Amino acid sequence: MSSVASHQSSPLTPSDDLHRLRHSTAHVLAAAVLRLFPEARYDIGPAIENGFYYDFDLPRTLTSKDLEAIEAEMKRIVAEDVPFERLEVSREEARKQLEALHQPYKLERLADIPEGEVVSLYRSGDFLDLCRGPHIERTGYIKAFKLLSIAGCYYRGNEHNQQLQRIYGTAFFSQAELDAHLQRLEQAKARDHRKLGERLNLFVIDDLVGQGLVLWTPKGTILRKQLQAFLEEELIKQDYVQVTTPHIGKLDLFKISGHYPYYKESQFAPIWERDAWNEALETSHSCEELRQRLEEKVDVDGFLLKPMNCPMHVRLYASQPRSYRDLPIRMAEFGTVYRWEQSGELSGLTRVRGFTQDDAHIFCREDQLEAELSGCLKLINTIFTTLGMSDYRVRISLRDPKSDKYIGDDALWEKAENGLRKAAQQLSQPATEALGEAAFYGPKLDFIVRDVIGREWQLGTIQIDYNLPHRFNIRYVGSDNQPHVPIMIHRAPFGSMERFCGLLIEHFGGDFPLWLAPEQVRILPIKDDLIPYADEIHACLKVAHIRCSVDDRSETLNAKIRAAESDKVPYSFVVGAKEKEMHSVSVRSRCQPHNNGTHALEKIIAILREEIQQRKLPEAMQR
RNA sequence: GCCGGCUUAGCUCAGUGGCAGAGCACCCGCCUUGUAAGCGGACGGUCGUCAGUUCAAGUCUGACAGCCGGCUCCA
Numbered sequence: 001m002s003s004v005a006s007h008q009s010s011p012l013t014p015s016d017d018l019h020r021l022r023h024s025t026a027h028v029l030a031a032a033v034l035r036l037f038p039e040a041r042y043d044i045g046p047a048i049e050n051g052f053y054y055d056f057d058l059p060r061t062l063t064s065k066d067l068e069a070i071e072a073e074m075k076r077i078v079a080e081d082v083p084f085e086r087l088e089v090s091r092e093e094a095r096k097q098l099e100a101l102h103q104p105y106k107l108e109r110l111a112d113i114p115e116g117e118v119v120s121l122y123r124s125g126d127f128l129d130l131c132r133g134p135h136i137e138r139t140g141y142i143k144a145f146k147l148l149s150i151a152g153c154y155y156r157g158n159e160h161n162q163q164l165q166r167i168y169g170t171a172f173f174s175q176a177e178l179d180a181h182l183q184r185l186e187q188a189k190a191r192d193h194r195k196l197g198e199r200l201n202l203f204v205i206d207d208l209v210g211q212g213l214v215l216w217t218p219k220g221t222i223l224r225k226q227l228q229a230f231l232e233e234e235l236i237k238q239d240y241v242q243v244t245t246p247h248i249g250k251l252d253l254f255k256i257s258g259h260y261p262y263y264k265e266s267q268f269a270p271i272w273e274r275d276a277w278n279e280a281l282e283t284s285h286s287c288e289e290l291r292q293r294l295e296e297k298v299d300v301d302g303f304l305l306k307p308m309n310c311p312m313h314v315r316l317y318a319s320q321p322r323s324y325r326d327l328p329i330r331m332a333e334f335g336t337v338y339r340w341e342q343s344g345e346l347s348g349l350t351r352v353r354g355f356t357q358d359d360a361h362i363f364c365r366e367d368q369l370e371a372e373l374s375g376c377l378k379l380i381n382t383i384f385t386t387l388g389m390s391d392y393r394v395r396i397s398l399r400d401p402k403s404d405k406y407i408g409d410d411a412l413w414e415k416a417e418n419g420l421r422k423a424a425q426q427l428s429q430p431a432t433e434a435l436g437e438a439a440f441y442g443p444k445l446d447f448i449v450r451d452v453i454g455r456e457w458q459l460g461t462i463q464i465d466y467n468l469p470h471r472f473n474i475r476y477v478g479s480d481n482q483p484h485v486p487i488m489i490h491r492a493p494f495g496s497m498e499r500f501c502g503l504l505i506e507h508f509g510g511d512f513p514l515w516l517a518p519e520q521v522r523i524l525p526i527k528d529d530l531i532p533y534a535d536e537i538h539a540c541l542k543v544a545h546i547r548c549s550v551d552d553r554s555e556t557l558n559a560k561i562r563a564a565e566s567d568k569v570p571y572s573f574v575v576g577a578k579e580k581e582m583h584s585v586s587v588r589s590r591c592q593p594h595n596n597g598t599h600a601l602e603k604i605i606a607i608l609r610e611e612i613q614q615r616k617l618p619e620a621m622q623r
Numbered sequence: 624g625c626c627g628g629c630u631u632a633g634c635u636c637a638g639u640g641g642c643a644g645a646g647c648a649c650c651c652g653c654c655u656u657g658u659a660a661g662c663g664g665a666c667g668g669u670c671g672u673c674a675g676u677u678c679a680a681g682u683c684u685g686a687c688a689g690c691c692g693g694c695u696c697c698a
């Protein structure tokens with residue numbers, strides 16, 4: 001299947017071959033850069049999911065013109081068809097060779113290789129690299145590649161280190177595969193929720209309102225509300241109660257919860273009371289003193305835009321005495337939270353500064369934990385199944401044992417982590433464990449989905465928390481008449497309405513199932529004198545709670561159909577004299593774009609009501 | 624926040640120091656349409672913002688803002 005010769009004896013899958021091809025192409029890239037910039041210092045150049053990159057420290061910043069020149073040089077190296085030679089050398093020998101090349105980053109990378117491990121260098125023509133390999137046999141095997149972009153990146157991924165220039169590229173076995181890949185990238189752009197959301201008029205992000213703050217249009221609001229209504233039905237089935245809490249709360253609340261001390265940098269700055277602010281200004285003798293009083297000492301009252309809903313739900317729990325008979329209490333809220341994300345990280349609906357979580361906190365007893373976790377998994381499964389989203393992965397997010405950003409003692413953490421591991425076994429697919437991805441108060445089970453350009457985003461999450469109940473000292477009276485501390489489960493099946501809608505737009509490419517479509521039916525009168533009949537149909541659909549509009553422009557039918565299709569309206573009803581006579585409509589479905597027959601109005605309304613009620617997926621996605 | 628790129632009409636985009644442009648959309652008129660664009664006209668601009676260079680700046684320089692791709696971060 002591939003023209004790439006394998007020089008390992010063990011059998012390899014095609015993806016291994018592709019990986020090797022790309023890694024070798026990265027070496028050719030570095031070789032080309034070195035020819036054009038002899039003073040270049042190179043770091044590492046791995047193959048990645050859809051291609052490869054290589055990081056360089058260069059005397060000047062690269063432009064797109066440079067990419068063309070580098071690509072041309074790479075083609076020359078491919079034409080030279082030199083072999084990749086593996087040289088296994090002593091650590092000392094490797095050091096000497098890299099020193100001779102004046103490659104400080106490579107020397108540091110060499111020092112990272114554990115004692116006792118084989119050190120290998122790869123030579124291809126005039127280029128030498130410290131590399132574990134393996135590689136393809138000759139540069140001539142590289143048939144189809146393209147450099148894609150330049151990006152800044154930090155050495156070793158640490159923002160305090162030197163910033164390097166990273167060149168991204170991709171390579172395939174054949175030009176046809178490369179072309180197909182580039183075409184896929186191009187097509188993905190059309191599905192991008194940032195483009196599609198604007199075109200379909202679902203949401204707006206306005207400079208004057210602020211970065212990362214989403215304005216939902218009437219159409220987008222319908223989408224959101226339908227999702228919310230869907231989830232609310234499930235909440236009723238699972239005996240949740242809904243609550244409502246404010247957008248801000250006292251700083252003290254978040255000091256107790258730990259949000260303020262632990263994640264201060266990720267929050268909007270506190271809102272200080274005017275009097276306290278004035279007094280602090282007047283009585284502070286220096287800016288530093290003022291800063292300390294406002295941020296560190298407790299003698300100034302302030303408020304925080306809430307970064308999470310949990311502290312408020314905990315206080316609602318604590319507002320009454322609770323008996324073991326009351327548990328579990330499943331407290332849900334579509335609560336809007338605010339976080340200070342770095343400006344460079346904001347992106348459409350998927351990374352924003354204000355978003356609404358479909359949040360809930362379950363307060364339960366130890367003996368109820370397993371059943372509650374199971375209920376949460378069931379809820380998430382219902383959502384993903386209803387929406388036809390099967391392409392997700394599950395991550396068990398654990399503490400990084402080396403970090404100090406977590407609260408609570410080790411025994412409780414272990415208990416929570418094991419609880420999640422056990423719950424994860426119910427899943428139909430294996431979950432992968434990830435250190436350092438936990439919340440500061442507990443481990444999580446995260447459901448992760450990719451966007452159209454391949455970036456991964458966390459959507460749903462289930463988190464076990466033994467810590468907040470202790471920090472707030474909440475209790476219930478047990479059957480032994482003694483106080484006990486409940487366990488909290490934090491869970492959000494969508495995660496954030498904004499992020500979820502963003503990925504949903506891309507998932508459906510804007511072709512939402514009927515129940516979600518902002519405009520479900522568009523009525524297209526053939527001639528202007530049919531407008532009164534179209535209005536009559538419109539009124540009937542409205543009574544049946546079907547969202548529709550009449551295209552009463554003085555346009556041809558073809559033009560109206562084109563507009564309806566491009567607006568991604570699921571059904572068009574064409575009405576002319578024949579339909580009027582029989583009190584019927586001619587139906588055109590977006591899934592079968594041709595005349596789907598003439599139906600009596602009552603009949604088609606019943607069909608659509610059924611499709612809405614059952615939350616059917618678009619035919620194109622049904623199996 | 625860091626590196627780089629981009630920013631011209633509502634949208635998509637042309638405009639290589641010398642009069643601000645096109646297509647589509649919106650609006651008006653004609654046409655009265657049978658399953659993906661009928662025809663014509665009019666309207667629409669602080670060329671992201673602010674400085675600078677120049678006889679002259681959409682075009683060159685700088686700062687700032689926003690967006691895009693990465694990096695870092697992500698409760």
